[in-house]
Amino acid sequence: MPLSDRRVASTDPLTVEESDAPRAAAPARKKAKADEKPKPVVKTADKLAKLGLKSDIDLALHLPMRYEDETSLTPVGELIPGDIAQTEGVVFDNEIAYRPRRQLLVKIHDAAGDELTLRFLNFYGSQVKQMAIGVRLRVRGDVRGGFFGLEMVHPAVRPVDDDTPLPQALTPVYPSTAGISQAYLRKAIDSALARVSLPELLPEPIARAHLAPLNVPGLLDAVKTLHHPRADSDETALIDGTHPAWTRIKFEELLAQQLSLKRAHEERRRRAAPAMPRRSPNDDQSLVARLLKALPFALTGAQQRVGAEIAAELTLAHPMQRLLQGDVGSGKTIVAALAAAQAIDAGYQAALMAPTEILAEQHARKLRGWLEPLGVTVAWLAGSIKAKEKRAALEAAALGTAQLVIGTHAIIQDAVEFARLGLVIVDEQHRFGVAQRLALRAKALNAADGAHDFQPHQLMMSATPIPRTLAMTYYADLDVSTIDELPPGRTPILTKIVSDGRRDEIIGRVREAALTGRQVYWVCPLIEESETLQLQTAVETYETLVGALPELRVGLVHGRLAPAEKAAVMDAFARNEVQLLVATTVIEVGVDVPNASLMVIEHAERFGLAQLHQLRGRVGRGSTASVCVLMYANPLSQTARARLQTMRETTDGFEIARRDLEIRGPGEFLGARQSGEAMLRFASLENDGWLIEPARAAADAMLSSFPDAVTRHLARWLGAREHYLKA
Ligand code: ADP
Ligand code: MG
Numbered sequence: 017m018p019l020s021d022r023r024v025a026s027t028d029p030l031t032v033e034e035s036d037a038p039r040a041a042a043p044a045r046k047k048a049k050a051d052e053k054p055k056p057v058v059k060t061a062d063k064l065a066k067l068g069l070k071s072d073i074d075l076a077l078h079l080p081m082r083y084e085d086e087t088s089l090t091p092v093g094e095l096i097p098g099d100i101a102q103t104e105g106v107v108f109d110n111e112i113a114y115r116p117r118r119q120l121l122v123k124i125h126d127a128a129g130d131e132l133t134l135r136f137l138n139f140y141g142s143q144v145k146q147m148a149i150g151v152r153l154r155v156r157g158d159v160r161g162g163f164f165g166l167e168m169v170h171p172a173v174r175p176v177d178d179d180t181p182l183p184q185a186l187t188p189v190y191p192s193t194a195g196i197s198q199a200y201l202r203k204a205i206d207s208a209l210a211r212v213s214l215p216e217l218l219p220e221p222i223a224r225a226h227l228a229p230l231n232v233p234g235l236l237d238a239v240k241t242l243h244h245p246r247a248d249s250d251e252t253a254l255i256d257g258t259h260p261a262w263t264r265i266k267f268e269e270l271l272a273q274q275l276s277l278k279r280a281h282e283e284r285r286r287r288a289a290p291a292m293p294r295r296s297p298n299d300d301q302s303l304v305a306r307l308l309k310a311l312p313f314a315l316t317g318a319q320q321r322v323g324a325e326i327a328a329e330l331t332l333a334h335p336m337q338r339l340l341q342g343d344v345g346s347g348k349t350i351v352a353a354l355a356a357a358q359a360i361d362a363g364y365q366a367a368l369m370a371p372t373e374i375l376a377e378q379h380a381r382k383l384r385g386w387l388e389p390l391g392v393t394v395a396w397l398a399g400s401i402k403a404k405e406k407r408a409a410l411e412a413a414a415l416g417t418a419q420l421v422i423g424t425h426a427i428i429q430d431a432v433e434f435a436r437l438g439l440v441i442v443d444e445q446h447r448f449g450v451a452q453r454l455a456l457r458a459k460a461l462n463a464a465d466g467a468h469d470f471q472p473h474q475l476m477m478s479a480t481p482i483p484r485t486l487a488m489t490y491y492a493d494l495d496v497s498t499i500d501e502l503p504p505g506r507t508p509i510l511t512k513i514v515s516d517g518r519r520d521e522i523i524g525r526v527r528e529a530a531l532t533g534r535q536v537y538w539v540c541p542l543i544e545e546s547e548t549l550q551l552q553t554a555v556e557t558y559e560t561l562v563g564a565l566p567e568l569r570v571g572l573v574h575g576r577l578a579p580a581e582k583a584a585v586m587d588a589f590a591r592n593e594v595q596l597l598v599a600t601t602v603i604e605v606g607v608d609v610p611n612a613s614l615m616v617i618e619h620a621e622r623f624g625l626a627q628l629h630q631l632r633g634r635v636g637r638g639s640t641a642s643v644c645v646l647m648y649a650n651p652l653s654q655t656a657r658a659r660l661q662t663m664r665e666t667t668d669g670f671e672i673a674r675r676d677l678e679i680r681g682p683g684e685f686l687g688a689r690q691s692g693e694a695m696l697r698f699a700s701l702e703n704d705g706w707l708i709e710p711a712r713a714a715a716d717a718m719l720s721s722f723p724d725a726v727t728r729h730l731a732r733w734l735g736a737r738e739h740y741l742k743a
Contacts, residue, residue: 063196064204073732075208078201079242079265079698080188083255086156087183092130097161104154104176105132107147122147124155133167143173151175185245186254209243217729218714219722226714230707232264239265257703266699267714270707272733273696274715275726281337281494282719288470289335290438292362294327303357306390311350318501319347325497326355326475330439336473339445342499343669344479344633345506351499352441353383355475360392360419364438367421367472369428371444373398373579374586374602379443380422381590382608387420397423397432400579437472445476479633480626480673509636511644511664513620522616522645523564530568530595534640535612538598539631540574541619550600551576557618558598569593574600601627603634610638620646620663621656625676628663636667655679 069075090101105124113119120136120143134155136143147153157171190201214236218227232238238261245254253259257266295302304327308315315323322340329336342348356366368383370376376398384394395409395418412418416435421427476494514522526536540557543550551574558572571585571594582602588594590609597603597612601623615635620628628646635642646660662675699707718726 063193067191067193067196069204072208072212073214075205076212076214076239076243077732078190078205079239081191082189083186083245083251084156084189085251086187087185089154089182091128092124092126092132092166093128095132095159095166097159097166099159100157101159102154102156103132104152107149107151107153110144110147110149112144120144120147122153124153131165133162133164134171134173135162135167135169137169146175147173152178154180185249186251188243205243209240214239217725217732219718219725222714222718222722222725225717226710227264227267230260230263230267230710232260232267235264235268237261257698257700262698263707266704267707267711268729269696269733270699270704270711271714271718272730273699274708274712275718276730276734278715278719279726279730284337285334287335288333289473290359290362290364290436290470291333292330292358292364292438292473294331294358295361303361303387303390303392304354307354307357307386310386310390313503315350316347316499316501316503318342318499319351322497322499323351323354326351327358329495330355330358330473333470335471336475337494338475339494339496340475340477340499341496342477342479343502344630345502345637346479346499347503348443348477348479348499349379349382350386352443352475352477353386355439356383356420356441357387357392359439359473362438364436364472365413365416365419365421365434366439366441367423367427367434367437368441368443369423369425371424372602373400373424374573374582374607375443376422376424377579377583377586378607383420383422393417393419395421397421397426398579399424399426439473439475441475441477443477445478479630479669505639506636507639507641509632509642509644509667511632511646511667513646513648513660513664516618516647516649519647522647523561525645526561526596526614526616527565527568529614530565534614535589535592535594535609536596537603537612537615537631537634538596539603539615539617540598540600542601542622542627544622547575554598554600561596561598565596568595570596570598572598573602575602601631603631607634608637609634611640613638613640613642614645615643616645616647618647619649620660621648621652623659625659625662625672625679628659629669629672632663632667 064070064075067078069078086102088102090103092103092105095101095103103126105126107122107124109121109123111121113121117137120139122134122136123131124134125131132155134147134153152175154174154176155168155171157168160167160169188202189198190205192198192201216223216235233241241249241259241261242254242265245251250259254262295304297305297308299305322342326336326338326340329338340348340351342351352368356368359366368376368379370379377396380394380396387394393412395412397406397409397413401409409418409421410432413421414433414435421432421434426432526538529536538557538561540550540554543553554572554574558570562570571589573582573585573589577585585594585597586607589597589612592611613635615632617623617628617631623631632644635644644663646663648656648660652660658675658679662672666672701708718729
């Protein structure tokens with residue numbers, strides 16, 4: 017690459033903007049001094065490499081994140097404070113002031129005689145010289161109304177002649193990193209563009225069927241347009257990313273993402289996993305059959321359907337990678353238990369991992385209740401258990417005497433070894449990010465080393481239903497089963513929005529409900545900034561309620577309780593020995609006490625929609641009509657109001673997820689980063705969701721007919737990013 021360090025060193029500091037503009041006072045002064053000494057050699061090629069820019073193609077595909085409009089000049093007299101503008105004038109004053117702090121003040125005036133001050137709080141010695149009196153400057157920056165008239169602080173500055181032409185096109189601004197100037201990047205990219213040929217990689221039939229309908233330019237044409245928009249291009253469309261040239265690039269990228277997810281999926285499918293044949297429902301020895309017979313309820317149609325999908329896939333000798341989605345309370349646990357039973361029937365071990373200890377404990381209690389009477393050995397593994405118990409659990413897992421191991425992510429962290437791990441179940445999988453999925457797979461591979469070379473089936477469960485386009489991009493590497501029906505006999509939850517001015521009235525309702533045999537959750541305010549404060553609030557709330565409701569047995573559960581205490585409180589609540597449970601969000605996931613039918617959420621305006629939905633899902637699980645009171649404090653922001661209204665209007669998790677996505681956008685919506693997202697640089701799910709379907713169709717066609725083109729396309733667009741998929 018003909019990019020020498022010398023060229024960086026000689027980069028004119030006057031043309032710098034973005035990453036290399038000296039901003040902070042102290043380092044800049046140091047820099048100004050360093051200026052007089054010989055410059056340190058900057059390893060720019062290394063920095064480029066850090067940006068992932070190693071080849072000409074990388075550089076050509078390093079597209080602008082935005083543009084600056086330098087195509088016109090605004091006369092100084094027409095500058096408006098608050099705008100970003102470009103203007104030109106001749107320096108008539110240049111001084112370094114020391115009060116109130118050291119700064120360079122340069123004043124220019126234009127032909128009309130209007131004056132503008134340029135203020136530099138940090139500056140190089142050379143800048144002072146280059147903005148000498150009499151020099152004509154073209155400046156661009158934020159216009160401010162200063163004390164002494166109009167000014168720009170740290171504008172981009174360029175000395176010009178009075179006939180220096182204006183650029184005919186928008187100026188690209190590239191994503192960069194400290195130490196690489198825009199000027200340098202532009203030069204590097206332009207010279208790469210001059211060399212690169214960037215051949216089309218899409219096979220002709222694919223392009224004809226999937227690209228042509230989009231009406232977009234050829235790849236090289238699109239890339240060139242984006243780096244150097246022609247003067248006549250639609251600037252708005254370039255800036256907001258809807259220009260056909262952008263569409264072309266986003267399509268390529270989404271295609272790469274879909275190809276990559278699907279190929280990762282296929283590769284995993286080709287690995288070996290234990291086949292777990294289904295026993296006949298009449299087989300007396302079948303654990304699955306005995307479990308079904310022992311259940312106090314009949315499965316819903318939806319549970320039967322997803323159960324059959326999972327059961328069928330477990331019979332195959334390739335690892336299942338399945339996401340089981342189902343709204344809060346839809347009954348995912350029994351589906352997981354049946355899958356575990358099938359694994360155990362086939363002579364393998366199953367592991368169930370949950371994100372919190374409360375939830376894991378509850379699963380342990382529930383699954384023990386179902387499976388131990390049928391002779392299954394269940395082990396419990398969490399970070400907090402005593403060393404002796406832990407040793408026993410580890411041994412039982414390693415020897416294979418534990419047929420089912422339930423726990424928190426202690427299951428993946430500890431030196432847990434399984435004798436014959438055949439199925440891994442992850443509950444509330446969206447709480448785990450890509451990193452944990454990686455760890456889980458590593459665990460799975462550990463389990464596979466030595467005696468058997470298979471990897472376990474994986475069943476991920478989530479109560480955060482995600483809209484279809486999101487599922488396609490974030491989980492294109494998973495198969496999805498959805499429970500779309502709640503067990504019968506549930507009475508709908510009535511949601512009320514009440515100002516906290518009516519607290520006493522609410523406490524009265526709690527008393528009434530508890531005295532008629534119902535159980536109540538009181539959820540304490542979320543205090544995101546401080547866990548300590550949150551804890552304190554929970555304790556205070558508890559004390560207030562104990563004082564106000566002396567006739568009730570009140571319990572308190574929060575994240576800082578020792579696990580044994582936590583379990584004791586939850587047990588007491590489950591056995592109806594505690595009537596009012598004051599809780600922090602530790603009860604958010606999975607807690608299941610059907611007799612609880614009233615929930616009060618304090619400061620509901622502080623919670624997110626998904627969280628409110630999860631919390632509310634703790635009631636409405638039994639046959640009594642349930643009520644959820646969302647108590648709020650004023651002032652209520654627009655979005656908080658929108659969230660509360662959504663909660664009042666619907667209990668449908670899919671609808672809530674859809675609105676949540678609308679309010680927040682996909683990045684925040686999903687929380688922990690998922691594999692699909694990390695790959696996207698240009699396309700965004702908010703704006704480009706419509707392109708996913710065409711990209712997916714093209715990916716399918718390409719995978720089945722043009723495997724070589726797939727490999728080339730992935731190398732070009734993803735490079736190193738693909739490792740996110742190994743989860
Ligand atoms: P989630 O999908 O939120 O994990 P759970 O598995 O905890 O839901 O189930 C919620 C409640 O519904 C539990 O008490 C469970 O025993 C009960 N349940 C599950 N399936 C059925 C069914 N088919 N009929 C009646 N109750 C059911
Ligand atoms: Mg659950």
